[in-house]
Amino acid sequence: MRSTIIRTARTFRWLPWLGLAVFLLLAGFTAFKAVDAARSVIYWHAHRDEPIRGWMNVGYVAHSYRVPPHVLYLALGLPHQPPDRRPLRVIAKMQHRSMNEIRAILQNAIVHARPPYPPPPPPSEGRAP
């Protein structure tokens, strides 16, 4: 019995079956990534606004959300000239705030800079809300 098992194990051609197993794994992985890609396409169509991240600077967020940059600078209490290129996580650290606080401040300012709210005037013409 034992020798039969050993003989079968020795003569069994494992390479094709291993190939089949790897092929099935690859096919599964590819299908998983294809679903992810389809989800990315749907997300791309459904959302124009990107989540605010720590690596972004104020200019990028203003550009991505299509609001005037001075609105966001004012909301963070920063001068809008010259443009502050620092990432939000650095600004958060300097202001002793968490990224969540910074995100909330910016989102609040963005909401109030978009319709139906009237866009705030630039700082030279008056104070922004």
Next chain:
Amino acid sequence: MSDQLLAWLSLYGVPVLFGILVVTAAGVPFPDTLMLLAVGSFVAQGEMSLWQVLIVGSLGAIVGDQIGYCLGLGAGRRLVRRITNRVGGTETMKRAEAFGERWGGAGIFFSRWLVGPLGPWINVSSGITAYPWPRFLLWDALGEVLWIVLYVMLGRIFNDRVEALADLLGNLTWVLVGVTAATVLGWKVFRHFRTGQAVSIDPGDGLAQPN
């Protein structure tokens, strides 16, 4: 991690771009797709110079690739020689070298920009199979310049949503890698089960070898 790297990129610009591309091309898994798209967005907003980004980025990626190639040529080749001396396989190694000589150029070029995740492996395997360095450098430079130009320009065009684009491109690249690998392997397995031929993993002998 990627947030921190991108913050440094936003803060210090092209020197960080160069450094990250060197280590990424050498095999360290950093989010290079998102970084290049973000750079394209910074270019669109006038925070970085397009030509500086293209030149420094290409140089960084090419330098990183040479590190992988040299590792393969030095340590990798020594290790393979030690293994083949002990357990055999010198002939297989020779066939792999011949295969690399024949198909290596296309592999190097396409793994720079189309199937990027394979890039660091191709660098090391090109060194191990002693693929001629001048040809490696030529294909490498062509592919890397194309990759940098393509991704930076995509980031420049879709500059208000680079994270969504990075997700999409990342997933598409993996789908492409998976489809390519599954097609080659699937064909070999299919032929085996249909004709009873042995499946071969030897790179130098075509799709399958008679038993």
